[in-house]
Amino acid sequence: AQSVTQLDSHVSVSEGTPVLLRCNYSSSYSPSLFWYVQHPNKGLQLLLKYTSAATLVKGINGFEAEFKKSETSFHLTKPSAHMSDAAEYFCVVSPAGQLTFGSGTQLTVLP
Amino acid sequence: DTGVSQDPRHKITKRGQNVTFRCDPISEHNRLYWYRQTLGQGPEFLTYFQNEAQLEKSRLLSDRFSAERPKGSFSTLEIQRTEQGDSAMYLCASSTGQGETQPQHFGDGTRLSIL
Numbered sequence: 001a002q003s004v005t006q007l008d009s010h011v012s013v014s015e016g017t018p019v020l021l022r023c024n025y026s027s028s029y030s031p032s033l034f035w036y037v038q039h040p041n042k043g044l045q046l047l048l049k050y051t052s053a054a055t056l057v058k059g060i061n062g063f064e065a066e067f068k069k070s071e072t073s074f075h076l077t078k079p080s081a082h083m084s085d086a087a088e089y090f091c092v093v094s095p096a097g098q099l100t101f102g103s104g105t106q107l108t109v110l111p
Numbered sequence: 112d113t114g115v116s117q118d119p120r121h122k123i124t125k126r127g128q129n130v131t132f133r134c135d136p137i138s139e140h141n142r143l144y145w146y147r148q149t150l151g152q153g154p155e156f157l158t159y160f161q162n163e164a165q166l167e168k169s170r171l172l173s174d175r176f177s178a179e180r181p182k183g184s185f186s187t188l189e190i191q192r193t194e195q196g197d198s199a200m201y202l203c204a205s206s207t208g209q210g211e212t213q214p215q216h217f218g219d220g221t222r223l224s225i226l
Binding site: 032034036041042043044045046049051090092094097098099100101102103104 | 115142144146151152153154155156159167170202204206212213214215216217218219220222
């Protein structure tokens, strides 16, 4: 079975500083991995996806993630946080198209 | 691309009543998914359709839950005899192709509150 573990339930950064949201995955084969973002009372928006074409994946709004097979990790990063980045972020694995979500990381951006 | 549309956005009902939610996917998407999200948790998969065929329904939470997609376009999710524990956000998503590598596009959800 495939699963993901988000290592931090809450992350707080100052505006303009780097963001790191950590995700480890468990899979017996090379998985399809995604990061989604959810703003309050809204649906989920896709940030980026990994499907084995390239280990460094660039997404929207300046986010990127690196797939590291040796570490079974897929951490999400952004060089400089904006206030508008404050939201819930989900690391997601996709066995047979049925998305399996991590428990989420709430990102707070301080002025 | 008008996005995935869900109706209603909010539903408040008394325990024991039946409720039905509607999802209109992106028009060219043949796959449609339903998820449930409770407070503070990530969404959990319920069921999905490819065109009008329901390919997975074992993850529906109980026999009170059912879903249809009669013409392969919009879908409905029905909960019969609602219980307090059914209070949650119900999310719909759609995608093209085989689904595993194709991203799913989500609607804004229907928030259900059971009194």
